[in-house]
Amino acid sequence: MITRHYIDVVKDASKRRIHYRKSGSGPPLLMVHQSPRSSKEYEALMEKWSGYFTCIAPDTPGFGQSDPWDGNPEINGFADAIIEFLDAIGIQKCAAYGFHSGGIILVTAIKRHPNRFAALAVGGYAIWSEEEVALFSEKYLPAFYPSAYGEHLTWLWNRILEQTWFFPWFATDGEHRLSVAHDDPQRVDAVIRDMLDAGNAYQAGYGAVLRAPRDIPAVDANVPPCLISAYDGDPLQDHIARLGEMPPSWSARKVANPEEHQTVSLAHLLEADRTALPKLKEANDEGFVGVKTDRFTGLIHWHGSRGASNLVLHAPGSAIDRSISGDNIAIDLPGHGLSDNWTGEPPSTWDGWQAVVDQVAVKLAAKSIVFADLPTGDPDRLYPDLSPDRFGNYLTKAWQIVRSAEIFKPWYKADKNHTRAFDTTALLPERLAKQHLDLLNARAAKHYHLALESRQRSDHGN
Template sequence: MITRHFIDVVKDASTRRIHYRKTGSGPPLLMVHQSPRSSKEYEALMEKWSAHFTCIAPDTPGFGQSDPLAGHPEINEYADAIIEFLDAIGIEKCAAYGFHSGGIILVTAVKRHPNRVTTLAVGGYAIWSKEEMALFSEKYLPEFHPSAYGEHLTWLWNRILEQTWFFPWFATDNEHRLSVAHDDPQRVDAVVREMLDAGNAYQAGYGAVLSAPRDIPAADAKVPPCLISAYNGDPLQEHIDRLGEMPKSWSAQKVSTPEDHQAVSLAHLLEADRSARPRLNEAQDEGFVQIETDHFAGLIHWQGSWDADELILHAPASAIGSPVPRGSIAIDLPGHGLSDDWSGDPPSTWDEWQAVVDQAAQKLETESVVFADLPKGDAGRLYPDLSPDRYGNYLTKAWQIVRAAAVFEPWYSADKGHAKAFDPKVLLPEQLAKQHLDLLNARAAKHYHLALETRQGSIHGN
């Protein structure tokens, strides 16, 4: 099972929080994701390799749930950040794997800190020409900020979708067409959500990778072994021919499929010095607890203080607020925020939700539960279906809901009789963006609302 954790890197009197995933047993394997993704993209691969390694995948700075680096960082700072992460969790040396930009970060880390990595496997390594670099610098990384009426969401959907049709995404001509094109809403949605998490921080992290020097270590460099491979359809496969002379312990090969790439990478990694499984550190004021009831088995995200007496529950379609009041712990309920979803249809009666809350309260050692106010309105209308569709309409639909909810209650009754007093600041795009992402992540909102109604009914009935 994959578990999730937070750890803090303290440097120069500042603290930077990092989120990471972990699973498996055996020696540690550091896995660095591509931009603009997060460690979530490695979940399936982590499950595959967990029989051989303790797989550890952090969200790189500014992506997923990790804090960004300050200022205008370059590739060396992202490479050093990976080493700082290893320091924080207590790993002196380990094998490493990275795909695309994750590989570029790791190659830079190996050049700067060769004694911290035993061996390295990379999926595709970019060696851009001057012309390609000029093309990327012009259009590839526009700023990404929320806009008042959700226009940024239309751009985002199409940018992520068409990145599988053309590379780069804006070069819409036959020369730049890809053989791996698709229009799968679920696959596009996975990347869209990670871009929404990152916001404009994606520009710094992705930009540092794109502008990084593409110098392979010299043939006589004292660096750990490395295998670079790329499969058919990967736009970086042709870059295998651009690598030039490499250290004797480095090699590169073209393979047919993603599965072939994973197989040769694993075989290479298994040749490394296999040290003992580490004891990993994690943050003490945020994390995840494993919950198992008759109807739910998964991770529940919590934030707050371990000496808290009260457990705070959010409203339907919401998530943990920030900051959590001192002396309290808050959780994201199943199907909300960063917590796992129900394995089947979410329950619409309170007893099954109560079982999750009771177990969370026991594990977090709290004594009382604080409920948020139940939103007014009909659950069937408050929380319409927001499943990803082929055209990305669900994104703008959710944006219009949170915008309307700022000025009407319930949001679907936009008339004088349902107008509510509001501070104009709640309509700032930056404010709406958090609620928008909470709503998209609230897969069980309607059922939670219905369950709370049954709870209220039982209380009033007694």
């Protein structure tokens, strides 16, 4: 089972929160994701390798659920951030794996802190030419900020979709076509959500990787062993020939497919010295608890004070209010926010939801439940299907919903009889962006609404 945690990196009187995933048993294996992804991209691989290692995958600064940097650090900053993360959770030495930009971060880290690693496996390592660097610097990382009417979402969908058609994504010509092109909405959506989490912070992390010097350690460098491999269809496979001389314990090879890359990487990592896993540390005011009922098995995200008097529930289609304080603790309900979704069809009566809430209350030692107000309107219309589609229409549909919801109540009745008073700041794109992502993550909103209605009827004896 993959669990999720938070830890704080405290440095120079500042604090930066890092989110990480963990699974398995045995010696620790650090796994660093590519940009602009998050540790979520490693869930399937963590399950494969959890029989050999305790897999630990952090979100790098600014990605996933990790706080961004203040300022615009270069690659050394991201490499040192990995070491600071290891320090914070209590790991002194481990093996490591990174794909693409994750590998670049780790190679930089291993050069700066060789004694912290037992071995390294890398999926694709970029050695850019001067012409390629110039090409990338002009167009590859445009600013990504929300716009008033959701125009940024149309760009984002096409940008992520076509990066599997061309590399770089904006070079739409025959010379830059990729053999791994697809138009799978689910695969595109996975990257879209990571980009929405990162926002324009993606420029800092991705930019640091693109600008990083591509100097493999010198032949006589005292560094742990490393294997670099790249499969057919990976645009970085051709870069294997650009690596040049490497230390004797380093090697590189071309492989046929992603499965072979994973196989050779695992075999290489298993040859490393086995380091003991210490008891890992985590934050005490935010995290995840495991819950199991007859309808739900998964993780529930919480934020606040353990043992608080009030367990605060959000409204359907929403998520945790992170500004919560005092004698309160809040959770994301199943199928909302960062919590897992229901195992099957979500229940439409309160008893199914109550079983989860009651178990969470016991685990977090909360004493009473505080319910949010039930939104006004027909659940079928309040929460339309927002499943990913081939053209990304679900993204703009969700944006129009959260914008309309600030102006009309319910949002789908845009007439003079259903106007609502609002502050113009409610329509600021950055505020709508948070609600937009919450709505996209609210996979069980309609069922939660129906369950709350059933609770109200029960309370009134109907």
